[in-house]
Amino acid sequence: MLLEISHLTVRYEKAVLINDLTLSVDTGELVSLVGPNGAGKSTTLRAISGLVAWEREIKRRSTSGDIFLDGTVTFDGERIEAIPAHEIVRRGLVLCPERRRPFREMTVLENLLAGAYLQKDKRKSRETLEKVYALFPVLKERTRQISGTLSGGEQQMLAIGRALMSEPQLLCIDEPSTGLAPIMRQEVFAKIEEIKRLGITILLVEQEVSTVFKLAARNYVLSSGKLIAHGRGEELLKDETLRKTYLGM
Amino acid sequence: MNILITGLITGSMLALLAIGFSLIFGVARIVNIAHTAFYMIAAYTIYFLSAKLGVSPFWAMLIAVAVVVALGLLAYRFLIDPIREHEAAVLIATIALAMIMQEAMLLIFTGDYLTVSALIQGFFVVGGVKVFHQQVLTFVVVLIILAALWLLLMKTNLGLAIRSTAEDREVANLMGMNESRLAMITMAISVALAGLTGAVIVPLAVVSPFMWMEPLIIMMAVVVLGGLGSIKGSFVAAYILGFTEALVVFLIPKGAFLKGSVALSIMILVLLLRPEGLFGVSFEEER
Ligand SMILES: Nc1ncnc2c1ncn2[C@@H]1O[C@H](COP(=O)(O)OP(=O)(O)O)[C@@H](O)[C@H]1O
Ligand SMILES: [Mg+2]
Numbered sequence: 081m082l083l084e085i086s087h088l089t090v091r092y093e094k095a096v097l098i099n100d101l102t103l104s105v106d107t108g109e110l111v112s113l114v115g116p117n118g119a120g121k122s123t124t125l126r127a128i129s130g131l132v133a134w135e136r137e138i139k140r141r142s143t144s145g146d147i148f149l150d151g152t153v154t155f156d157g158e159r160i161e162a163i164p165a166h167e168i169v170r171r172g173l174v175l176c177p178e179r180r181r182p183f184r185e186m187t188v189l190e191n192l193l194a195g196a197y198l199q200k201d202k203r204k205s206r207e208t209l210e211k212v213y214a215l216f217p218v219l220k221e222r223t224r225q226i227s228g229t230l231s232g233g234e235q236q237m238l239a240i241g242r243a244l245m246s247e248p249q250l251l252c253i254d255e256p257s258t259g260l261a262p263i264m265r266q267e268v269f270a271k272i273e274e275i276k277r278l279g280i281t282i283l284l285v286e287q288e289v290s291t292v293f294k295l296a297a298r299n300y301v302l303s304s305g306k307l308i309a310h311g312r313g314e315e316l317l318k319d320e321t322l323r324k325t326y327l328g329m
Numbered sequence: 330m331n332i333l334i335t336g337l338i339t340g341s342m343l344a345l346l347a348i349g350f351s352l353i354f355g356v357a358r359i360v361n362i363a364h365t366a367f368y369m370i371a372a373y374t375i376y377f378l379s380a381k382l383g384v385s386p387f388w389a390m391l392i393a394v395a396v397v398v399a400l401g402l403l404a405y406r407f408l409i410d411p412i413r414e415h416e417a418a419v420l421i422a423t424i425a426l427a428m429i430m431q432e433a434m435l436l437i438f439t440g441d442y443l444t445v446s447a448l449i450q451g452f453f454v455v456g457g458v459k460v461f462h463q464q465v466l467t468f469v470v471v472l473i474i475l476a477a478l479w480l481l482l483m484k485t486n487l488g489l490a491i492r493s494t495a496e497d498r499e500v501a502n503l504m505g506m507n508e509s510r511l512a513m514i515t516m517a518i519s520v521a522l523a524g525l526t527g528a529v530i531v532p533l534a535v536v537s538p539f540m541w542m543e544p545l546i547i548m549m550a551v552v553v554l555g556g557l558g559s560i561k562g563s564f565v566a567a568y569i570l571g572f573t574e575a576l577v578v579f580l581i582p583k584g585a586f587l588k589g590s591v592a593l594s595i596m597i598l599v600l601l602l603r604p605e606g607l608f609g610v611s612f613e614e615e616r
Contacts, residue, residue, distance in 0.1 A: 164507075166503075194506075197490060
C-alpha cells in the first residue's frame with residue numbers, strides 16, 4: 081500500500097472531526113472519499129498532508145484552543161504523521177486544496193514554479209512544466225496572466241498543475257469540480273483520468289458522486305467523521321439507505 | 330526644485346522603510362513597531378564607527394547593516410518568534426523593544442544631537458537651487474537598493490517563496506516552503522532594509538535617540554495609504570507622502586513640525602475613506 085491511514089482521530093477542542101478512520105490507497109489506484117458536507121473529508125486530506133498538525137502548532141502558540149491528533153499515517157513505508165507539512169511534499173504526497181487557492185497575485189507561470197519549489201534542478205522543473213502544459217494547454221496560453229483573473233475552471237487546472245509540479249507519487253485533490261459549470265466539470269474529471277493514466281496515484285474528494293463512482297475503483301463513504309461504507313461504486317449504490325442518506329442521490 | 334529633490338529623497342527613504350515593514354507583515358503578520366528603531370541603531374553604529382573610531386564611512390555602513398541584522402535576528406528569535414501567532418503580544422513586544430533601544434542609546438550616547446559628515450562634499454546648482462552631491466548619492470544608492478530588492482523578490486526562488494508565503498502561507502507550506510524559516514529570512518531582509526535606510530540617510534540627518542519616532546509615524550501612514558502588505562502600494566505611497574512632506578515644509582517653512590500631523594491626517598483619512606489603501610489586498614484568513 082502506498083498510503084495507509086490507521087485509526088486516525090482528529091478533535092478540535094471537544095468537536096470530533098475524524099473518528100477512528102482507517103483507509104488505504106494502493107500504488108496506481110484512483111480512490112475516492114465521498115460524503116455529505118462537513119463529514120470530515122477535507123480534514124482527512126489536511127491531516128495526511130500535515131496541515132492539521134501545522135494548525136495545531138499555531139493554535140498552541142497563540143493559545144487559541146487545541147487540536148488533538150491521533151493514529152498513524154504511513155506513506156511509501158514511512159510514518160509521516162509527525163513530519164511537518166513542508167517536508168511531506170518532498171516525499172511525494174501533495175494536496176491540491178479545497179477552493180483551488182491559486183496565489184492570486186502571481187502569474188500562472190509563477191504559480192507553477194512555486195509548485196516546483198523543492199526541485200532545485202532547473203532543467204528538471206522545465207521538463208515537468210512542459211508535461212503540465214501538455215496536460216493543460218490552456219495554462220500555456222495564459223503563462224503571463226495574473227492567476228486571480230482566470231476563470232474558476234482555469235484556476236482549478238492551475239491548482240492541479242501546480243500540485244503536479246512537485247512530481248508527486250500521490251495526488252490528493254479536494255473537491256475539484258465544486259462551483260464549476262457542467263462542461264468544465266467534465267473537463268476536470270477527464271484531466272483527472274489522464275493524470276491517473278500517467279501513473280500518478282490519486283485520492284479524490286468529491287461531491288459529485290455519480291461521476292466519481294465511475295472513475296474510482298474503490299470509494300470510501302464518510303459521515304460525521306466516521307467511515308460508514310467502502311467498496312465499488314455500483315455496490316454502494318445498491319444500498320438504498322446509503323444512497324439516500326449519505327450520497328444524496 | 331527644492332521640493333522635487335527633498336521629495337525624491339524623503340520618498341525613497343520612506344519607500345525603503347515601508348517596504349521592509351510591509352515585507353515582514355506580509356509574510357509573518359508581524360507588525361514590527363521597532364522597525365524604525367533598527368534604523369536608528371544603524372545611524373548610531375555609523376556615528377560611533379566613523380566619528381569615534383575613524384572607520385571609513387563605507388565600511389561603517391556595511392558594519393552597521395550587519396549589526397542591525399544581527400540584532401534583528403536576535404530579537405526575532407528570542408522575542409518575536411515565540412509569540413508570533415499572537416498579534417497583540419507582538420505589537421506590545423515590539424513597542425517595548427523600540428523603547429529599550431531608545432533608552433540604550435540615551436544611556437550610551439546621551440540625548441545630544443549628533444551628526445556624521447557627508448561621504449562626498451560639494452554641491453552643484455540647478456535652477457538656482459543648491460543640490461548637494463551627498464543628496465544625489467543617497468538617492469542613487471536608494472534606487473540601487475530598491476532595484477536589488479525587486480530582483481530578489483521577482484526573479485529568485487527565495488523571492489517566489491516569500492511572495493507565496495505572504496499570499497497564502499498554508500498553501501506555501503503545501504509547496505514545500507518552510508514558512509517559519511522564510512519568516513526569519515524575511516525578518517533579516519526587513520531589518521537590513523531599515524539598517525540600509527539609516528545608513529544612507531545618516532549623512533543628511535541628525536542622529537538622536539528619538540529619531541525613530543517621526544519616520545515610524547510617516548512610515549505607518551505610507552503603509553496604510555499604500556495598502557497593508559502591498560509592496561507596490563508602499564512604493565507609490567512613499568513618494569506621495571515624501572512629496573507632501575516636502576511641500577508642507579516649503580509652504581509653511583516654520584511648520585516642519587507639522588510633518589507628522591499631516592502624515593497622520595492622511596492616514597486617518599485613508600482609513601476612513603478607503604481602509605484597504607491604494608493597492609489594498611483584503612486579508613481573508615484562509616482555512
Ligand atoms: N478549524 C476548525 N475548527 C473547528 N471545526 C472545524 C474546523 N474546520 C472544520 N471544522 C468542522 O469539522 C467538520 C468537518 O469539516 P470538513 O473536513 O471541512 O468537512 P468536509 O470537507 O467533508 O465538508 C465540519 O463540521 C466543520 O464545521
Ligand atoms: Mg471539504
